[in-house]
Amino acid sequence: MFSAVTSAFIIDVQTNLQPDFQELSYKLLRIVANASLGNVPTDANATLPEWDGPDPTVVHVQSILYSSLAASLLSAFVAMLGKQWLNRYAEVEVRGSVLDRSRHRQRKMDGMVNWHFDLVMESLPLMLQAALLLLGYALSEYLFSINKTVAGVLIGFTTAGLLFYLLIVSAATLSYNCPFQTPLSRILRFLIHFDSGHKRYLDRIFFHKKRNRRRPKSGGPHGRRGDRGHPGDHIMVPMANVPETDPLFNKEIELDDFVLDSKCITWMFNASIDADATIAIMRFIPEIVWHADIRTTPLERIYDTVLERIDRSSGRPVIIPKLREVTQLSTKALLHLAIQRECIGNESDKAVFNSISRRHLTMGSERYEGDSDLEATLGIIDHVFGDANPMHWQTYSLTIPHHTWMGHILLYRAWDVLGKGNPLPDYIREFVLHSLRLKPPPPAPIIADCLFIVGLVLGIQLHKADLFVADKRWVHFARIRHDGKLNCLVTAAK
């Protein structure tokens, strides 16, 4: 259709590339008429008119119009090819085993990725956009040579359209989340390697003053609810009523990404009941910092998932053997989410916590066939949601990754409990003592977390944003001042 429009203009301008015989005839008739009347013309009109080729402007305009036509036709051609390619990709192989067909599909998928199929397909609209731009330019130039008023209207609209396009390309290049993505913005981002590091750099430059200004003063029990600002400011929203202190780390945490991740998880929970999807979701949850700007959490849903995996028909909790893996992941996800959300203390979370606490039955008192990671996690879940038995850490033999994660999550818990003026819970105290007594000593991140818990007991403040940093070893104190509160300037080594 676009090609047809362009062709119409080409046909119209095409006549200007040939001699105008109508005008030539008019000029000859005029000479003949004057001669018959005895008026011998003395000016240039007396000379016999000769055609000396088309107007250069017309040639230029026509060239551009043809370019536009060629671009639109080429895009149509590639689009047809693309349809063929997609048909081939979508073909379902009916022969061979499931594994063979899976491999065949994966080979096609790998080929598409390796040969940048998406980039080629994205270039189709780019060719059309170029064709439109060429058409607008050609018409503007053509009309400018005919009538400036009419040309002015066209140039105005063309320029406005072009500016709008440039604006959305810039916005889409700067922000991946911008909905006005174009092929050009994607290519630009690819070409100039405009990764998240650049984005953070720009954020710091453009939003630094604004953030400082928006830093809340002492909030209510869990921060001032109406003081959230726009999503980019949520790092400044306190998670609890702990006074603001200077951060120990300057490691950037992409809280916006966590909002996005949390929405993904909620969507996946609603969209799929597939076991593999559930495992993937549960594995993903502990990777996220469930901070105050995440409004919706699947806490109750995860709790139900855990309950479904525990059989109480014999009177005592038993993990259904074939569901052990998903149970491990679910309990870890539940604890991670519950402890982080309790730090925030949203009203909606409180309702969920109360609901869970009312129906919670002790889970952590069993040995679960010596699965220490699971036992320890369930034991802490009991402490979080209700009454629980004392935890004997020395009887557990935690895996190193689980131990590390446990140290990190218990630091959250300690921060929350101590910040609310309560004593350090016994199970955290025992965890610290057990971890620091271990021979050989546990990995440094665990010791670092334990030391931060000790610091919290002593009243050494830990900035809320520093909780997010999983590995707290890399603290470098440029200076330490002991003037009531420690004022530390800290940089993360990496």
Place this chain on the structure above:
Amino acid sequence: MNPQINRIYAKLAETIRNPSPTTDEIDRALESMELIAPLSDEHVARKSYDLFHVVMQAPVSPAYSQEKKWEASRRTMHAAYKWDKFLPWVEDPHDILTFLSHHFDLATGGENQDEPIQNALRALAYASGPVAVEALKNFDPTKPSFVSGIRYVFQNNRPSELRKAALFFLPLIGDQWFNTPLPIDQIKSLCVDWASTVDVIENNDKAQKATLAVLFGMINSPHWRPHIVKDKWRLLEYFSSVPDDSQPLKKCIDNPGLMDEIRDVADPTAMALWMRILWLKYKELTPAVQRQLERVTKDVAQGRRRAELDAHQAAIDSELTTAENALTQYTTWSADPVAVALRTKIENLQHAKHALVALKRG
């Protein structure tokens, strides 16, 4: 991690030094000390040692009672000296001795204070620097309460690590302990417990050195000598572990009446070993002791125990070989103090050998 450890200890010191802390601050400080104490780390050990002195010297207050002060001192002492791989040097032993005396009182009063006493003894025994050793000489370890404490830690039912630490601590106070003009209470049972402690600890060079330092102190003391357990005289065979400049040994070999006293010991091995030691130190003996030794050796040469003299000579030869081997690591006329000492030792041993051989020939 060290920055966080620094922050914790700075805050702890600040809290303890505060003349008017709140009860909550002190309780939190005590809890933090308890939590960090199990961490085996050099930095923690050093910082805990420093904090221990702060704790001991801080004034008590309504919030920081004497009881809490002792509790804090126990936790810091544990954090500093629980780890075998690193023990901070003791520069000033006064606070530790005060701590030790207090816990001796508690222990003899019936409380189980093994861990704090063990930590304090480990500090003094294993990590006393020259300054601390000098300072210990001004300490009076013969007070009845302290003696009771030492007796308490040597008891058979105490942990072996505690008894070992006490065994290594004893040489540091041996000078005052064994040379006191008045006898110490219950010396006999103390000697028995010390002897059983020697039996339970690992027999290595360091243990032999500490054991012999105490044994020489006992031998030279008229109060202690009669109570030395009979079979412990045989420890003298580890004589070569003792450094040449050992003061307890020097006092023994300079004591002219000692030979007659040892001759009266029920175990004849004691006299034989003592004579061997004297022959090895022959050149360093006073003329009176030399004459005594020669007289006794003549008696032996003429009697049935003549074979003992061959053993003495073999011991001299062995020491000579050892010294000559050690000397081969130096150039012929090295001015290194160790080389000079070795040459002197070789010369002394050769002199002793000639004298012994002459006596054997009659």
